[in-house]
Amino acid sequence: MAVRKLTSEQRLSRSIDIMEALYAAGEAGMTRDEICSRFDISGASLDEIIGIISTLADRESGARIICECHDERVVLIGDAGRVLPLRLSAAEGAVLNHELESLGIEECAAARIRRALLPAELGYNQRVDDTVARGSYWQQLCCAIQDGVRCLVTYRSLDDQHPRRRLIDPLKITTNGDQTYLIAWDVEADGQRSYRMDKIEELLLTEDSVVRHTTETTSLHDSLAQASQSVKLLMPLDMAERVRWAGIRSIKADGEGTASVTVSYSSENWLFSQIIAAGGAIRIADDPALSKRLCDAAEAMSFRS
Template sequence: MAVDPYLTEETSPTSRALMALELIHDRPGVSGEALARRLGVSTRAARRYVGILREAGIPVESTSGRYGGYRVGRGFRVPPLMFSTEQALALVMAAVRGRHAVGGTGAVDDALDKIVRVLPAAVVGPVEALRQVRSPRDEPGGPDPAVASRLAQAAQDGVRVRLTYRTHPERPAREMDVDPWGVALRHDRWYLLGWSHTAEATRVLRLDRVEALADTEHRFEPPAGLEVADAVDEHLSEGWGEQVSVVVDAPPGLVACWLPRHLGRREPIDEGARTRVVASTENPDWYARQLARLEAPYVVEGPQSLKDACRRLGELVVRAAGPP
């Protein structure tokens, strides 16, 4: 363990003692030498901080020998939110990155306020600097956290739910009974994969369009071997207007390195020597640009609109290169 970068010569003995408690709690059996290195002090000084904890009534136990070390005794409850510097900064970065994926930023910022209030003074500055980072997508647009958690729990428990769902912002909401197979986060958007008893079909629903939900008395078993994230990606590649078929002169495993799953389903052909990518799109020009990621020859079998888009893109690239 390296010395905590926010420890300075001015750090008070109380702060070091609290950090010692955090380290002992997080790493039961930590040796005196490792504790001293992390605190940036001698082994003797580390023992002194352990003594301060014991004088405060905290049952820090120690065992000697090769595999000995310090640990907090049974029955003691460590105060909440005992974060190391690295943990605090990582948590804030994750919260800032995902702020726009939550319905409303108030809850995220309130949680960050609580974290900041319990951090050492030396860490508050870097944390506050991270909080000021903004993204063009910071406007609220994600689902209600309570909705997301309830659906994730229903999926774990195998409980059918009744949703009030809006398929489009300008269309009225409707009720539907769904077996929630799982929740997935894809491209900064939350989705529910499940079986709709209303449509009698598999559906991928956006959580930010769920206006209400309630558990039902019905139970279900999800399909055997289901990979929720993969199924969501495949579903997102379908149902978007024109059907796409592209043959790539490379095996499926290699095509997967160039085209993510949500851009199409990969089907092996010619005994796996080549791949057919099957998808759909409402924007052929956009899809043509995605196909340009391929580092092997490919042929667009359809639709004609995608062939035309690839031709336009190719002409644009050739003109950009100038005369031969």
């Protein structure tokens, strides 16, 4: 009976299995017949898998894995194919598990990856919270950061009328609450900036390498706390206990079911958006001029709609 042709997921899974087996076999390797029988594949599929293994390389050193066939024996050569034990942290495992589900990986292959990599405390059903907004370019930016590649991003901040391109050197990706941010060096502005990942509309990798900069290690909360703009807001106490804005400096209950919340902010448009979205539940307590600008902004939004 003919051996069924492998799917792409099965080829990948078998490639990992065979690479592990060849490493364990050492210099003697394994015969083609032994591999085909053990992993239930045809000779043609084995040739494809040998090709897949031979395209792999160590990302840091660039050393390629060499998988050769000598007198019907398949041998793994060199340390690039060394299979080392790897266990992910709970956070890394949660991201992996989420990606396995979102990419639609064949379930048996996904289950094997989970068993091999996920820590026991994570469990197979735990997911990354779907409210975390990572945007469309998370993977590409992770690679750009690792490889030191300068990028062009199209981004619209709350204070921009239209999206505009920025030439940046990506530094790191951080998460605050339900948002993920790219920390990067804006080449034109010659300064460090933060970009919400879900608001990056386009990403282009340039052929230039990043220039190393002395970066600030302050968190988003600390950075906003140093901002010169702050405001005291009045809102219901239960709402104050739920807000997760990075710039909150203090929350003080007044004993009547309301609270005053002091917030640092860098964008007036962001502040107005939060207040307007609350539908009248939030009021500005200490800045009449800011309250007037809020009313004007709300009126303009009402007029446009």
